[in-house]
Amino acid sequence: MERDRTVIGLLNEQVARRPRWGFWKLHDRLRLDGHGINHRRLHRVYCAMKLNLPRRTKRRLPLTYS
Numbered sequence: 001m002e003r004d005r006t007v008i009g010l011l012n013e014q015v016a017r018r019p020r021w022g023f024w025k026l027h028d029r030l031r032l033d034g035h036g037i038n039h040r041r042l043h044r045v046y047c048a049m050k051l052n053l054p055r056r057t058k059r060r061l062p063l064t065y066s
Helices: 005-017 023-032 039-048
Strands: none
Touching (some): 005 023, 005 039, 023 039
């Protein structure tokens, strides 16, 4: 975990700004900011920090009878 200190700091910055962004959006944002972090390493740290978001389910519409 010592080597991942920079990755943890970067993830904390991004999550503080955008808490609803998922893993891939955070990965893309870090890439655009110039941080070339391997996606496997980033995913490992992301999961270790328990940042996984629950999946959104589809809202079921009530049936209308005519």
